Amino acid sequence: MMKTNFSLLFYLKKQKNYISGNVPIYMRITVQGKRAEIATSRDCEPGRWNARAGRVIGSKEDVKMLNVYLDQLQNSVYLAHQAVVNSGLFITAEAIKNKYLGKADNAHTLIEAIKDHNEKMKSLVGKDYVQGTLNRYKVLEKHLLTFITSKYGVIDKDIRDIDQAFLNDFDYYLRSDKNCANNYVVKNIKNLGKILRLCLEKGWMEKDPFIAYKGKTKNVDRHYLNHEELSQIVAKRFISERLRQVRDVFIFCCFTGLAYVDVFKLKQSHIQKGNDGERWIFTNRQKTKTRSAIPLLPTAINIIDQYAENKVCINNGNLLPVPSNQKMNEYLKEIADLCGIEKKLTSHIARHTFATTVTLLNGVPIESVSKMLGHTNIRTTQHYAKILDIKVGVDMNKLRKKSFLNFS
Template sequence: MGYTPQDFTLTRKRAEIQIKRSVEVNKWNAQVECATGKDRKHQELNHYIETVRTRVLKIHRELEQDGKPVTAEILKNLFNGANQPPKMLLERFREHNEKYRALIGKDVVEATVLRYERTVRYLEEFLKKEYKSSDIPFRNIDRQFVEKFEYFIKTEKNCAQNATVKYLKILKKIVTLALTNKWMTENPFTGIKFKQTQTNRDFLTEEELHAIMEKKFDIPRLEAVRDIFVFCCLSGLAFTDVQHLKPEHITKDINGEWWIRKAREKTNNVCHIPLLDIPAMIIEKYRKNPVCLQKNMVLPVPSNQRMNSYLKEIADVCGITKKLTTHIARHSFACFALANKVSMETIAKMLGHSDIRTTKIYAKVLDTTVSKEMETMKNKFAI
């Protein structure tokens, strides 16, 4: 005599369910999985076993109808009385992103939300390719899953190391949320260290900036993009900040000097930037622009994608081989300020950095600065 287990196999993985019924060994047919006795006791056992099968198939069908993954372990847990199906990665991730999107303009910027949503899309493609599934329970995520996803991002999405790290950090945040809520017990990121590579950020020389400023454009869209780019080069504003720059952000102090005072979209740190003559002229140029008036914005800034596309045209026309992007303007501003003996602390305040170490990433010592500062030493040791 012994308990009769029911064995269910799915995707080559097995899970046994003890139905807590017993039968004599010589009265059990293992091949057809039923009792062979003709009396009432054995017939009731067979009927109960069939009820168990029916219930498992019902759970299986409901999971499929809901588009949720089906594994032997999940079936077993639901059969044994689990009140809720296991918490799923993409299901919870999407819920998180919906809440995040509602916070745009309050605690987060749209670019951050878009990165989270892109991570979900990559995970969807990854799960279909590697696991033939539309979602995965949190408790099934292990270190191998993380490593495979990293490889997928690099190979299938052609992401460099630093971009890959950003997506992995986002996944880790969602996993941490799952661990906090006890949706999973093992941390798949234990022992994994994120290594970012140091990048050489491009910037313009003063000669290159003047070439762009002095170029005449017959196409209005290129002229506007050039003006916006120059404005960023001489103010240090990031693309999203200049895109949301409003007239109330341009203020005059008690000495009659004009300033840009605006909280950064990314960090909410306030930038304090003296308004130079050229940026002031650009503001005046677009003061009555229909787009600016309609949106209550200082400049008619297009989308980041269109902006970068037009900057490529401008670079070609001006004979500049560097890849012009909206962010190269911010780098250039930091370099110009440093070359003109502006302190790192002041540059950090203008850029809206709370940590001067962030500013040091932007600021590069130009060759002309090195040459000037070595002039005294050069003369002292001249032959």
């Protein structure tokens, strides 16, 4: 526990117009240079007061009783200080004063707020949220616990003490101590912002510390498989059934653009005839709740037909035998090694491959790609277009073949 510079002083508080007579005795609690005062309900003549000792001078019975009373007050303040220390909260002079006076402290704490948020989110997993979203807030909770303990020497912090300096320090902690990348840091601070806005709505804090905070995400390259790499995985023959099934699920995602959670919950009822008479996938994205309508390409249809009689799929009511996300990523690493693919295979890279190699590079308009991916904003889809230098080359090659005036 971090030590705090705590002190208690008894002193006489003279009024500005004081002339003579007894003066009220006050207690002054000081923590880290900040003070809180408490009246003792006792008084004393200034000439009989020992300022150094903070006690009354004399040996009469009434003087002894007054000094014993001050000793009792001192012990009570020390006990209040220890109670605040034991609570794990940030130690302030005001907190000690309130504990001593027995005032009901209606203050709330940051960890209390995030735990409350996470409990409520947990009950909505599968309805409004996915497990991955909850996991991110649980990680944020762990980061905050470690940060608060190392920075302030306590296990929690009054929500009213969260300010711009706290955000800046937490930002620096994630970058320096935890060696986190910029976008990860910004996302954690953004998630913390949601917690603090909820506290503002509840009246737990008075001002928004995010007014001056500036954190910007940086564009990162979205990796995808090119045609050659995709062909290598499709053509690979696997002895292991589990690797073969995971490969099929991965390829299905490459040709539909579905995220892991969306293909995991996909059922036969999601496959219906589209306006062209062909089979389509009609579903709502788990992440954004937006509707996705995806015409099925021959490769995806072949995979669906291959598992139409699969007992596991029939028993579970699923379209494909999709393992847990952890197992999926574990097996994809094996598949990458066996196929000689150096890129890290994930459900994200499958989605990116659909957006690039399968659609945009084959002339599918970006508006159509955006709709199939279930993006809420076409600017999200444009990130994929920016990395397609090869597409620019193909488009410009078409332009070269057209007739232009020759300049000599």
